[in-house]
Amino acid sequence: MNLLPKNDWLDGEDLMGRLMNTFWDDRKMSVDIRDLDDHYEVKADLPGFEKSEISVRYNNEILSIDAEHTSEHEVKDDGRFVRRERSSSAFHRQFVVKSIDEERINAKFENGVLTLKLPKTDYEEKKGKAISID
Template sequence: MAGLLFPKKDWLDGEELVGRLMSSFNEDRKLNVDVQEFPDHYEVKADLPGFEKDEITVEYDSEILIIAAEHTEQKEEKEETTGRYLRKERSTTALRRQFVVKNVDDEKIAATFENGVLSLNLPKVEADQSTRKKIDIQ
């Protein structure tokens, strides 16, 4: 045939199709986070629908804020009379994001979780509490 109705470059080969499917799957599983800076603090809001408070971990270490969440769901269907499994399914969702957030008073960080939204308030270190240290040269 002299020409094709659909040029080959418009078709996806198997590897490219899998790559696009995985990309869209990962996009759906992304942890969406808003970070706002104010003169005296930072506010962080993370969307975690479907998670419970005890499935969420927030850590602040060496100027890095880490938000992680893991949810495992098990569905079991048993045959009523004998108790043998007809189907047993498990799924795990794990999300993690980390940010560099400097000059935070880590002793005063506050976190709440309500209606699927994690809210963090990270007070800034006051100027006289700065972690900056002048080093004398010998």
């Protein structure tokens, strides 16, 4: 009964692993970070969220973006049947972003996109020091 060639994607475990990886990829918050001359620009896609459902923190050189959304939908049919559906979405992303002037961080949320401007501090790359080993 070996009439068809075996395809890698037909392996039970491999197929399930690929499906689950694709599922979780779809459930991640998409984030773009651009390194511009005087600041970093962060854009996070959060469609369906309200501004009040989003939290942004910068602490110890770690930028954290959290978003949590819960909705309920109730449908009644002739008074006897009630269907209540709930959905919940939560996202959390963290990034290490060094040398930021945290007092000047700017955030705006427009059309489902969170945009952050993280101004750089005056950072001078030092050459470091060679350390001799005794």
